[in-house]
Amino acid sequence: MADLFLHHYAFSTFSEKVRVALGLKGLAWRSVDVPGLPPRPLLSPLTGGYRRVPVLQIGADLYCDTQLILPTLERLFPTPSLYPAGCEGVARGLSFAWDRAMWIPTIGVLTHFIGEHIPADFIRDRRDDYLYVDISKAAMAPDLPLYRQRVNAQYAWLKSALADGRAFIFGAAPSALDLSCFQTIHLLRKNCPPEVDAFVGIDGPLPAWYERVSALGHGQPTETSAEDAFAAARDAQPLPVTHLRADGDPGGLPAGAKVVVTPDDTARVPVAGTLVAASDSEIVIHRQDPQAGDLHIHFPRLGFDVLPA
Ligand SMILES: N[C@@H](CCC(=O)N[C@@H](CS)C(=O)NCC(=O)O)C(=O)O
Incomplete structure (x- = not known):
């Protein structure tokens, strides 16, 4: 499994939720300290402009929002469980x-x-x-x-x-x-x-x-630069999506459709991409960044609006 990068900052308490989840699971991870407010020039190209923190990165896969980051950690590292x-x-x-x-x-x-x-x-x-x-x-x-x-x-x-x-x-x-x-x-x-x-x-x-x-702690973080995280995305290819279906969008949008994904509450920045796969709890879109290359950006469905572009 490629390294886990967490883009976060110390006083972000949504990030604290993820840090403690990493502690509960006893995981080693790479800690990318981002500024408490934009600009974040090496993070926003990876997320297509999604501006909130934290973001979990595994190679060229970016997982946005704690409501998806925790289920993703559970899928990849089932024990000990976040859902006993x-x-x-x-x-x-x-x-x-x-x-x-x-x-x-x-x-x-x-x-x-x-x-x-x-x-x-x-x-x-x-x-x-x-x-x-x-x-x-x-x-x-x-x-x-x-x-x-x-x-x-x-x-x-x-x-x-x-x-x-x-x-x-x-x-x-x-x-x-x-x-x-x-x-x-x-x-x-x-x-x-x-x-x-x-x-x-x-x-x-x-x-x-x-x-x-x-007392669950934060697992084992290692300080890492934003440049190293960016290089890890650039040097990787997004993982094939095997846990969701290409025709799994509840609204009937097919794989390959141009879509826009936007948080429905705060920092309502639309992220545009091509639908890769979806379910009623997660959507994955593909974007190509001139420097970082192919990326898969994952969002939860709860709290996000998905519309055809
Ligand atoms: N629903 C999001 C909320 C995340 C959130 O609002 N995080 C705060 C930091 S604790 C944030 O992004 N603040 C604005 C910013 O840092 O740009 C989640 O669960 O991840």
């Missing part, structure tokens, strides 16, 4: 719901505690090209009571799921859902003063559960 006790469907559905419901409210709480330290160019980038929301402390402050309630109400069900003393949401073994829930809590606990716990209700079984997820 038959929890895959529920874990995938609730992970998506948690990510969607929690991101803006969690950022609202974050800005209450540390908003004055967020640089103006970062706030501008997030408003104009990523969240389409002004995340300055002043702009978020009026809705702080709502953000606090929303975060607290989600933590309430998580606490009741853990209330019988189980180690993780589905029992003794951690799952992708634990990692999703951990991700947003990590954003607050890593960056805010300890008072944040009482402010949003990180209490009861949550702190010990948080430590258990944290």
Whole structure:
């Protein structure tokens, strides 16, 4: 198996979800540190312009979005599983719901505690090209009571799921859902003063559960340059797609169709390519980059719109 490259940055907590998944599976991987905001000149040609982070790269195959990166790691490295006790469907559905419901409210709480330290160019980038929301402390402050309630109400069900003393949401073994829930809590606990716990209700079984997820670690990363990752894509050919069907698009688009794939929430940059194969949970498109050559870019279906070009 070719090396795993993760394009990420330390304070990206969606990346933290993947780093912990790599830890859970005990994998060695190559860590490509990208800037916290564009330009990312050696990453965007590989993803066709998809701008969010993290991105998993294996040779000339690029896997976008944690909702696909975790299932891909599971497909390639089945044990230990990210979906123990038959929890895959529920874990995938609730992970998506948690990510969607929690991101803006969690950022609202974050800005209450540390908003004055967020640089103006970062706030501008997030408003104009990523969240389409002004995340300055002043702009978020009026809705702080709502953000606090929303975060607290989600933590309430998580606490009741853990209330019988189980180690993780589905029992003794951690799952992708634990990692999703951990991700947003990590954003607050890593960056805010300890008072944040009482402010949003990180209490009861949550702190010990948080430590258990944290203890899964990050596997074995090796620092790698963006140039080396780019060269690995250039020197490889995309893998044949054997886990999806060429006629597997639920909308009836055939292999060879020109398509555009666009996130339906944040950073809505359309990525154009030729459909290689699809299912109702993944789509693979082919692109050719003048420098990197042939690439396969993989997206989840949940959270992405696929249209004929
Ligand atoms: N649904 C995406 C969300 C990823 C996401 O929003 N990541 C943040 C960083 S934690 C991001 O891309 N921020 C803007 C950027 O870095 O360009 C996923 O699950 O991977």
